Amino acid sequence: MSASRPRSDRSSSSRGFEIVLIAVYGIFAISATARSLVQMLRDFSFAPVAYGLSFLAAVTYIAVTVALVRWGRRSTIARVLCMIELAGVLIVGTLTLLDPALFPDATVWGHFGQDYGFVPLLLPVVALLYMLRGRAQGVQPGRTA
């Protein structure tokens, strides 16, 4: 790799780590929406609770994505939505363990997001930690190497 590559600039227009959160939330918004729509349109009555909860997860991911894009990580609404998301993952994950009969088919937050490599459980934790830290890593002066 050549040494003449441009270093990261730290202009105020740069979102920093927030862009990673937006990207991951966007990916989950798309995949959860697609999954829940396909599930519900095929045969909603097969597993109404699971499909309904998939849809709820999809709506939450869309809401967080929009909140992060429009109002940024410091907004109250983004923080509240992430807390709702975390609560949802924990409640639905526990529910799938306690009452498997309620879920003939898998749901996005089932078993704490096992189908997605437990990223749904990690994501709100990482997001909340990042939001509460106040200042972003991307704003700090970078090391010179």
Add this chain to the structure above:
Amino acid sequence: MSVLSIVVAVLCGVTALLGLYYALRELNADLVLLGASALLAVAWFVLGSALALRDLAGGDPPDRITLYGYLLTALVLVVGGGWMGLFERSRWGSLVAGLGALVSAVLLMRLHQIWPGGFA
């Protein structure tokens, strides 16, 4: 088809590793990373077209909605990741470009499960 699939998988790995390397070294996405992203997008497009042709020729995939949904999502992920790498001029933009490639690799694995006949 399996050759195409291997090409896509290798490009996914290269782009994902490049994105991670750039993020660790605090580098903006440059023509190397964006070029890898673009190559991967082209490879995905060719693979998708080849699968669609096989479908048209009577390949009969078991689940068309999921098949084309995944193909479209993979393309959107790679192009969108490159796009963010282009406009977010920081290490994190580079990381997103790599992440898009990484998730598209997962979609490739799922595609093999959805329609094994398409890759035979």
